[in-house]
Amino acid sequence: MKLGLIGYPIQHSLSPWIHKQFMQQIEMTGTYQLYEVEQNQLAEQLSQMKAERINGFNVTVPYKQMIIPYLDELDVHAEQIGAVNTVLQRDNRWIGYNTDGLGYITALKTKYPELFSGDKRVLLLGAGGASRGIFYTLCQEPFEAIDIANRTLDRADELLILNHSNQIKVTTCTYEDAEKSLSQYDLIIQTTSVGMKPNVNSQVISMNNVKRGVVVSDIVYQPFLTSLLDDAKQQGARIHHGHEMLLYQAKLAFQLWSGKQVNAEKIEVAFMEQIKNVRN
Numbered sequence: 406m407k408l409g410l411i412g413y414p415i416q417h418s419l420s421p422w423i424h425k426q427f428m429q430q431i432e433m434t435g436t437y438q439l440y441e442v443e444q445n446q447l448a449e450q451l452s453q454m455k456a457e458r459i460n461g462f463n464v465t466v467p468y469k470q471m472i473i474p475y476l477d478e479l480d481v482h483a484e485q486i487g488a489v490n491t492v493l494q495r496d497n498r499w500i501g502y503n504t505d506g507l508g509y510i511t512a513l514k515t516k517y518p519e520l521f522s523g524d525k526r527v528l529l530l531g532a533g534g535a536s537r538g539i540f541y542t543l544c545q546e547p548f549e550a551i552d553i554a555n556r557t558l559d560r561a562d563e564l565l566i567l568n569h570s571n572q573i574k575v576t577t578c579t580y581e582d583a584e585k586s587l588s589q590y591d592l593i594i595q596t597t598s599v600g601m602k603p604n605v606n607s608q609v610i611s612m613n614n615v616k617r618g619v620v621v622s623d624i625v626y627q628p629f630l631t632s633l634l635d636d637a638k639q640q641g642a643r644i645h646h647g648h649e650m651l652l653y654q655a656k657l658a659f660q661l662w663s664g665k666q667v668n669a670e671k672i673e674v675a676f677m678e679q680i681k682n683v684r685n
């Protein structure tokens with residue numbers, strides 16, 4: 406099977422490692438190639454990949470939206486989210502999917518199933534591309550309320566149309582408001598790039614007033630323990646690391662391409678080692 410990843414910059418990507426593990430699990434031979442291209446070469450690169458009849462590929466920053474005009478079909482969820490991270494080739498037609506949000510929620514559910522019991526309050530920090538997919542998927546779960554906090558409030562408001570649930574109460578707020586009412590949340594999800602290497606000491610809000618036992622989740626996976634997670638841990642929170650979203654979105658993408666089930670939990674410990682060993 407011929408697979409790959411298109412984006413820029415991607416030379417430190419761990420996706421080739423993950424998909425090699427999945428190929429081994431199902432005893433499949435294949436390649437997972439990195440297509441690191443700048444924007445002015447995107448169209449040419451894509452037509453080359455089409456000619457090569459690549460079986461499928463992932464799409465990452467900055468092309469998750471730009472890829473859409475090149476696709477023949479869009480899965481309904483990817484269409485709603487407005488971004489694609491996985492492309493599947495069938496009969497030389499390209500179909501776009503988004504496994505980021507579902508990958509994230511699957512990982513969270515695996516670790517903390519009790520969060521999905523129906524009466525929990527969620528705080529979502531950030532309203533960028535990553536947040537859109539996560540919010541869209543969160544809205545399909547039985548939460549009581551989801552508050553979206555963002556530096557730019559208008560961008561948080563733009564997420565509201567992604568909520569198709571009649572049950573969940575969704576509101577938007579500033580980081581200041583969120584910090585003040587932090588103790589009411591059962592789950593806090595950090596979706597911005599704040600805290601990512603090399604700015605490891607920054608965090609969007611303080612975790613000072615979190616409820617004991619709250620789950621705090623950060624999608625940043627470099628460093629492995631972000632400043633926000635460290636802060637939350639010291640306040641008695643349970644934490645959920647960012648590498649899990651990466652692993653589970655890859656699992657769902659691979660299952661789309663191969664039509665076979667693979668096991669992400671089995672490779673998680675080795676994957677954490679890979680993350681810790683990456684040199685930037």
Ligand code: ATR
Nearest residue numbers: 531532533534535536555556557560596597598599
């Ligand atoms: P992505 O597609 O990777 O999510 P994005 O669409 O640029 O990237 O969104 C980045 C998110 O991080 C947004 O919520 C952004 O806040 P704004 O909408 O106000 O721009 C947030 N973000 C990025 N840098 C930030 C910073 N220094 N402080 C606070 N929020 C930041």
